[in-house]
Amino acid sequence: MNITLRQLEVFLAVIDTQSTTRGAEKLSLSQSAVSSALADLENQLGVQLFERAGKRLIVNENARLLFPRAQALLEQAQELENLFSDGRSILKIGASTTIGNYLLPAVISRYREKFPGIQLELRVANSADIAEAVANFEVDIGFIEGPCHRMELESQLWRQDELLLFCAATHPLAGKTVSAEQLAQCQWILREAGSGTREVVEQLLLPQLHHFNLVMELGNSEAIKHAVSHSQTVSCLSRAVIAEQLESGRLATLQLQGMNNIVRPLYLIRHKQKHLSRSLKVFLDVEQQVKQYNYSPSA
Template sequence: MLSLRQLEVFLAVIETGSTTRAADAVALSQSAASNALTELESRLGEKLFDRVGKRLVLNASGRALQPRARALLAQARDAESLFRSGGGQLKLGASTTIGNYLLPRLLGAAQEPLPCERIEIANTDDIAERMLRFELDLGLVEGQTRHPDLVLTPWRRDEMVIVAAPFLPGEPLHCLPWIMREPGSGTRSVVEQELSEVLTGVVPLLELGSSEAIHNAVRAGLGISCLSRHVVQQSLHNGELEVRAPELSIRRPLYLLRHRQRPDTAAVARFLAMCPPEN
């Protein structure tokens, strides 16, 4: 029977390229790590690595095993945390608009504290990559991801509006300087898709890594942007910003992101009870 230790060594060899460095990573002797890998390959009847010089390189059989090994180790860690902490701690990933604006409001309004081990805030592509490595239990994202091992389900809805400082000239939208999120951001992909006709031929004046940075740049009059109402609602209320072309507002879904091979933990279930999907 396969052991978790064998799978742990296998994944460490993928990361480090050798059994010597893998042994250090998993706190084993070099001989114990080599034996674990040999036993795993013997049990499976397949070589999992090709030797290239002094380095072990994952082959097709190893690539087939890799996601399953990660899933099994993640489930073992989930089982341990279930009994250590009364149901486990949630490792949550949120794309930037959700993590910086919507999620704090939802958690602040909740009737009980959510036992989060950590909340990672990054763009959609980064959250998807962390989910594929089984480093997060659940993702909350604004953009789409099409990896076959990841599953998107609708969670909430958001409205995005084109905003500008009131003193910015009222020229056609394509003639004004645009400020946009970086490539890989869910916000950026939605804006480019939904406003493709407006943005034809437009080269962004600035590409910034956070919605708040764009918000501040637009308030300073550097250009226009399309941002979530969650980001700009206070600035719209106090007159620092105004909506341009309200007919072009974008209504977009926000998603729950799960790994297909990883069942919901008890902590995920508690989060969804506190912050359930909208009907």
């Protein structure tokens, strides 16, 4: 068997574009060259990788099985080239909003200081979207708020994060311990559905409040804390998000009677069939160093 890296590159391009024509454009090859390489690959493997429906190519189970292995081989080949050239590796990280905006910047800064030759791309979205990106191999690794139950992904506990109930410093309940009835009557601003923060808030608070008087949903934690600071509303976000406003006195916390601190786990996820590249191993090593020396569960 003489499978070539070019055949695997063609295979991945066709999967990405769902067309030999667009795959050829992506690789700057002729359409006939792409079709020939794909046919040779199928002949050598002895299986059909796509179902043909007119001009459309539909991925079948054989292609899904080959995909992560082909991608891993090409990544390893790229690593070999980077060892002996000025080529720059690209590491793609996905992170939920809170993690990407408040917890990962210190890691990324340290990583870039130590390894300036490795390009890093950070995608920030809600936890559901990041899990989807990891599952589709769009990012190398993901950091999310809350557990992930997708069978194709490997999940491990990363950190613990404290969530705080808060309001404007001028709110009548600022700094007080309140009953579930009082909190249920408050006007709430919450993150959007699909957010890890929203999921935890609903799991832990909704059983006690029975309902939220929800007046606004926002897809950005920055927008929420500023909206709360200028209104008579309440919300719940990570301590890391509102630490500066608490210190300046613009925001204040409130405590639900009978409830201890709200602590949630944060998770690191990656595809079970994802090749652990050298650049990714280095990033995880740096992340562990930063976590060990700079992270506090209450920060």
